[in-house]
Amino acid sequence: MSILLRGQAIAEELIQFRRDLHRHPELSFQESETAAKVAERLTRIGVPYREGVGGHGIVADIRGEQPGPIVALRADMDALPIQEETELDYRSVRPGIMHACGHDAHTSILLGAAKLLAEDRGKLHGSVRLIFQSAEEINAGAKAMIEQGVLDGVNEIYGLHNLPTLPAGMVATRHGAMMGSVDRIEITLEGKGGHGAIPDQSIDPIVCASAIVMSLQTIISREASPFEPVVVTIGSIRSGDANNVIPQTCEMTGTVRTFDPRVQEQIPERIERIVNRIAEGYRCKVRLTYIRQVPVLVNHDAPVLHVDAVVDTVIGSDRRMTAQPTLAGEDFSVYLALVPGCFFWLGSGPETNADRAYGLHHPKFTVNEECIPLGSALLAEIASQRLVELSSRSGNLDTEIRS
Structure with missing residues (x-):
């Protein structure tokens, strides 16, 4: 049989x-x-x-x-x-x-x-x-x-x-x-909480997070070859509880995917550079954790x-x-x-x-x-x-x- x-x-x-x-x-x-x-x-x-x-x-x-x-x-x-x-x-x-x-x-x-x-x-x-x-x-x-x-x-x-x-x-x-490879990123931003109507007395981590989310996409559009597949996705953002309060912190998690082991090795430095410099520009403290998961x-x-x-x-x-x-x-x-x-x-x-x-x-x-x-x-x-x-x-x- x-x-x-x-x-x-x-x-x-x-x-x-x-x-x-x-x-x-x-x-x-x-x-x-x-x-x-x-x-x-x-x-x-x-x-x-x-x-x-x-x-x-x-x-x-x-x-x-x-x-x-x-x-x-x-x-x-x-x-x-x-x-x-x-x-x-x-x-x-x-x-x-x-x-x-x-x-x-x-x-x-x-x-x-x-x-x-x-x-x-x-x-x-x-x-x-x-x-x-x-x-x-x-x-x-x-x-x-x-x-x-x-x-x-x-x-x-x-x-x-x-x-x-x-x-x-x-x-x-x-x-x-x-x-593709699978890596995880965790980003914690710390600003200065305050009243939503008095932003000049606060440091807004949400605005900083927004800039980071958009800027991370330039890794794909401006730092990776069009012939090298890369994905950087921020899948969760958690910050604040009230509409009129600027929160103290903002936490984000994301996934990074590549299709070439060489490209996978290049991505952590690029993400770290963008996240750290944007956080500095927005006066936020930042902690970035890059977790390598699978090749x-x-x-x-x-x-x-x-x-x-x-x-x-x-x-x-x-x-x-x-x-x-x-x-x-x-x-x-x-x-x-x-x-x-x-x-x-x-x-x-x-x-x-x-x-x-x-x-x-x-x-x-x-x-x-x-x-x-x-x-x-x-x-x-x-x-x-x-x-x-x-x-x-x-x-x-x-x-x-x-x-």
Whole structure:
């Protein structure tokens, strides 16, 4: 039986598992119930695991009969602080928390791949490491798991993300940079509070903040090449409580995205220069915190070619397309900075008019569940076939050395 048909055979149980996770979402570093459900399923299919890795993360190795390389597969488990607005029968029962990014589907997909691989463990040329990760949404889970050795011995790593604007049954891959870096900025301005009608006796941090917000955009328009994507967004401003009072302080937070590691290194100095000098010009004290979160997600050529070949074999080359670059971020990039691998998009939208579907992080986001068994089949085949290739390459190298 083909890997695709084997995936379809377990579709119903994977979908039901995903719907249970969707009803009971958990925020980053709070995924204890989700992890317990994953652990129970791994026990059921006879795969030993280690829990509590990098928060509530779970790591499991499916070992073949012969020693060999290790290929890792990763899925994220956390939900978002969003109030769900769908009419699904299995919509979230937890106010203000929703799987609006499809991590419930990712977890189910990896469990499906685990079941398929466990059934074939006698044929594996090495081991497949399953990584169920906490806290992707806050860009902290991958780092936490790596610190606890999740990549030890790993030769390559693969992962996927559902994409609701791509029809289910489609896959999109990309060589090189695919997703943007993610950094966070926090700015606190201190002025001198006073009466709104007597501004000359105050120092207004809101006016200063307004100048900073506008001036930060000149980094993009006047300091970065038009051919180098950069985004600097101030997403929150908090200051004052009354319409006739000049507040003492103003706090801002923002996100910085780039598509080139070199550009990512240049941005902190530019932001610091603009923020500090404008604050000085407006007589405000300022504290700027620049938090580096995740690098640009850069796929490696050989793993991408391998994913392309598996997709073409399993579902046909007409179901594969080149992914468009995006400045949305993913902490899978942290893994790829350390070991070779590939991250790709799995279509999760309707078969027609997918471009009109609600996007990731939308309160009405939904997943076309037909993508789940396909994702499981693809991940299982990607891992098992790559083990064969890496083992063969290692064996050939050993023969050359002995010769």
